Amino acid sequence: MPISGVPYFESQEATFLPAKTLYDKIWDAHVVSTEPDGTCLIYIDRHLVHEVTSAQAFEGLRLNDRPVRRPELTLAVVDHNIPTTDRSKGIDDPESKLQMDTLASNTKEFGVEYYDELDQRQGIVHIIGPEQGFTLPGTTVVCGDSHTATHGAFGALAHGIGTSEVEHVLASQTLLQNKSKNMLVKVNGKLPAGITAKDLTLAIIAHTGTAGGTGHVIEYSGEAIRDLSMEGRMTLCNMAIEGGARAGLVAPDEKTFAYLKGRPKAPKGAHWDAAVEYWKTLQSDEGAHFDKVVEIDASSIAPIVTWGTSPEDAIAITDSVPDPMSFDDEHKQSSASRALEYMGLTAGTPMAEIPIDKVFIGSCTNGRIEDLREVARVVEGKKIAANVDAMVVPGSGLVKSQAEQEGIADILKEAGFDWREPGCSMCLGMNPDRLEPGERCASTSNRNFEGRQGHGGRTHLMSPAMAAAAAIAGHLTDVRDVTKGAPA
Amino acid sequence: MKALKDLTGVAAPMPMINVDTDMIIPKQYLKTIGRSGLGKGLFHSMRYNDDGTDNPDFVLNKEAYKDAKILIAGDNFGCGSSREHAAWAIEDFGIRCVIAPSFSDIFYNNAFKNGMLLIRLPQEQIDELTTQAEFGSNAVFSIDLEAQTVTAPDGGEHAFEIDDFRKHCLLNGLDEIALTLDKESSISSYESTTSKTHRWLTPATS
Ligand code: SF4
Numbered sequence: 001m002p003i004s005g006v007p008y009f010e011s012q013e014a015t016f017l018p019a020k021t022l023y024d025k026i027w028d029a030h031v032v033s034t035e036p037d038g039t040c041l042i043y044i045d046r047h048l049v050h051e052v053t054s055a056q057a058f059e060g061l062r063l064n065d066r067p068v069r070r071p072e073l074t075l076a077v078v079d080h081n082i083p084t085t086d087r088s089k090g091i092d093d094p095e096s097k098l099q100m101d102t103l104a105s106n107t108k109e110f111g112v113e114y115y116d117e118l119d120q121r122q123g124i125v126h127i128i129g130p131e132q133g134f135t136l137p138g139t140t141v142v143c144g145d146s147h148t149a150t151h152g153a154f155g156a157l158a159h160g161i162g163t164s165e166v167e168h169v170l171a172s173q174t175l176l177q178n179k180s181k182n183m184l185v186k187v188n189g190k191l192p193a194g195i196t197a198k199d200l201t202l203a204i205i206a207h208t209g210t211a212g213g214t215g216h217v218i219e220y221s222g223e224a225i226r227d228l229s230m231e232g233r234m235t236l237c238n239m240a241i242e243g244g245a246r247a248g249l250v251a252p253d254e255k256t257f258a259y260l261k262g263r264p265k266a267p268k269g270a271h272w273d274a275a276v277e278y279w280k281t282l283q284s285d286e287g288a289h290f291d292k293v294v295e296i297d298a299s300s301i302a303p304i305v306t307w308g309t310s311p312e313d314a315i316a317i318t319d320s321v322p323d324p325m326s327f328d329d330e331h332k333q334s335s336a337s338r339a340l341e342y343m344g345l346t347a348g349t350p351m352a353e354i355p356i357d358k359v360f361i362g363s364c365t366n367g368r369i370e371d372l373r374e375v376a377r378v379v380e381g382k383k384i385a386a387n388v389d390a391m392v393v394p395g396s397g398l399v400k401s402q403a404e405q406e407g408i409a410d411i412l413k414e415a416g417f418d419w420r421e422p423g424c425s426m427c428l429g430m431n432p433d434r435l436e437p438g439e440r441c442a443s444t445s446n447r448n449f450e451g452r453q454g455h456g457g458r459t460h461l462m463s464p465a466m467a468a469a470a471a472i473a474g475h476l477t478d479v480r481d482v483t484k485g486a487p488a
Numbered sequence: 489m490k491a492l493k494d495l496t497g498v499a500a501p502m503p504m505i506n507v508d509t510d511m512i513i514p515k516q517y518l519k520t521i522g523r524s525g526l527g528k529g530l531f532h533s534m535r536y537n538d539d540g541t542d543n544p545d546f547v548l549n550k551e552a553y554k555d556a557k558i559l560i561a562g563d564n565f566g567c568g569s570s571r572e573h574a575a576w577a578i579e580d581f582g583i584r585c586v587i588a589p590s591f592s593d594i595f596y597n598n599a600f601k602n603g604m605l606l607i608r609l610p611q612e613q614i615d616e617l618t619t620q621a622e623f624g625s626n627a628v629f630s631i632d633l634e635a636q637t638v639t640a641p642d643g644g645e646h647a648f649e650i651d652d653f654r655k656h657c658l659l660n661g662l663d664e665i666a667l668t669l670d671k672e673s674s675i676s677s678y679e680s681t682t683s684k685t686h687r688w689l690t691p692a693t694s
Contacts, residue, residue, distance in 0.1 A: 032674050032675055043678055046691075146569050162594060164598065176668065178651060211567070268692050275686075278688075331505045455514075
């Protein structure tokens with residue numbers, strides 16, 4: 001049956017073959033049933049659960065006397081609320097503790113696997129999915145968290161859902177969905193030396209705007225994307241939601257397979273071989289139709305920082321704070337004026353002259369081993385500036401122990417960074433790690449919304465290398481100046 | 489889900505773009521394990537001063553809009569986090585309908601699951617409705633979901649689009665999980681097929 005929105009071309013033999021995008025392929029493989037208006041019931045292969053958005057969903061199951069349909073397809077972890085200091089002594093905040101205890105008892109009652117605060121596999125939900133090999137190409141992945149887009153790096157159709165939908169998935173292993181449109185972001189050429197996936201993802205959002213991807217699933221392709229490591233692809237897809245898209249996708253390739261092979265929950269033996277054979281078919285067909293196409297020249301990208309309170313407020317570190325009147329429509333002008341006031345910035349100030357108080361390295365965007373290696377490379381043998389408080393929060397217990405084994409933790413501690421236990425931490429400040437009113441932070445997380453990292457706190461988003469350079473300089477700075485002369 | 493057929497009430501104007509869910513309900517309200525009572529935290533940092541008193545300049549603190557049932561908002565409303573608390577807070581405050589040029593996808597779904605109606609209209613129409621909403625307590629709008637129209641205080645009718653299935657669920661207040669579980673045989677047959685064709689799909693146990 002033809003699928004609406006997919007172009008068909010006629011071959012010599014008069015058979016009809018659809019040219020499908022990667023998104024079309026994954027979607028079509030998961031349709032359980034279709035309503036007359038096109039709304040589909042989609043099968044969900046992987047469900048990740050955390051403490052903040054699940055309590056009301058489990059409560060709903062209980063009230064209606066419904067079991068979890070396939071508990072083995074759900075994996076739960078505590079991450080948002082958890083303190084990043086020693087957890088073996090218990091949790092002080094009674095509300096956080098209640099939420100964590102509720103997840104522990106719900107997962108036990110419904111038979112779902114759970115990594116608690118003392119489990120070494122514990123970490124940010126979007127870091128542990130790939131790390132455990134739970135996230136796989138060609139699967140549908142959901143979680144009650146918008147950054148579920150991260151898993152799209154593996155060629156999985158992954159998106160965030162609300163709590164009512166969490167309950168729907170727990171009860172039925174399906175989700176009611178309308179198919180999104182297809183959008184292609186093609187990044188041609190190579191990223192210049194020292195430019196990372198974070199710079200790229202911020203540059204894309206600055207180009208498309210935070211609503212540019214609304215109603216679409218973005219596939220990222222092109223030479224610069226193929227060149228990214230799996231960690232880099234996760235950083236890229238993580239912020240697809242910041243560009244308005246519910247999901248981002250990168251077609252799986254040998255790098256994807258190499259990353260997954262041997263991970264605890266990844267397929268083994270003959271199942272692995274069959275899986276790889278199938279995964280290799282997960283590419284957009286030649287001639288497949290995209291509703292929207294954006295092309296970007298990788299070589300033009302510089303290190304990026306944000307100046308405002310929306311991720312689209314992103315510019316090169318070599319630029320200055322923009323004048324609100326330079327925007328073309330009045331809604332953007334008033335939003336930029338409000339942002340500058342909140343951020344305590346004056347138009348025309350060079351970005352590289354903005355002093356900072358704190359540095360936060362971590363989150364599901366940049367809390368992986370590759371990110372920490374990057375930070376260590378920038379700060380090795382140096383000390384952080386006297387006016388700066390800097391913390392590093394590894395994305396998971398496994399990332400933490402690997403960084404300790406590789407000597408990264410020692411380099412960071414030596415430079416003056418606070419080395420913490422894994423969790424979401426100051427990405428959203430639900431735990432005790434947060435900014436005070438007026439404090440300015442160089443942050444590797446994904447959202448610079450008003451109050452995101454603490455009431456009145458001011459966030460500048462950037463790559464781990466740029467945040468590390470800012471920690472050393474005491475102000476925002478071009479990492480290429482800090483690492484001058486050092487091998488890249 | 490609570491049914492919604494029509495709605496008549498004051499609309500509050502909030503012409504800001506990119507209102508994110510952190511702004512709608514900040515993190516300190518996310519520690520609850522319930523769904524109710526979040527209306528007090530709605531738009532917290534704009535609505536309250538640092539000492540906890542009401543900010544008199546914020547639209548929902550103005551006498552005319554304290555009982556607003558409708559919000560006329562800016563582009564990309566509800567962007568950011570997936571927290572359904574944002575929809576719970578708006579609904580708990582008493583607002584059942586938000587009208588804006590566009591919404592984030594996740595917020596859009598969340599709102600409908602909670603018996604709210606979100607209406608997308610082009611920016612020019614939103615600008616017009618915003619101007620009319622600025623007339624305060626006389627700015628009574630009425631919405632007819634069956635007919636898919638918004639009637640503004642000046643009598644002008646604005647037609648809107650909505651998916652049939654969503655409309656049907658909202659008009660009848662249907663429980664979507666129950667509807668889905670009625671499709672048990674389709675779900676089971678999907679599962680039995682994929683368990684043969686894609687055996688690798690079951691997570692390995694170590
Ligand atoms: S690290 Fe930040 S963005 Fe990621 S899941 Fe945690 S709170 Fe959300």
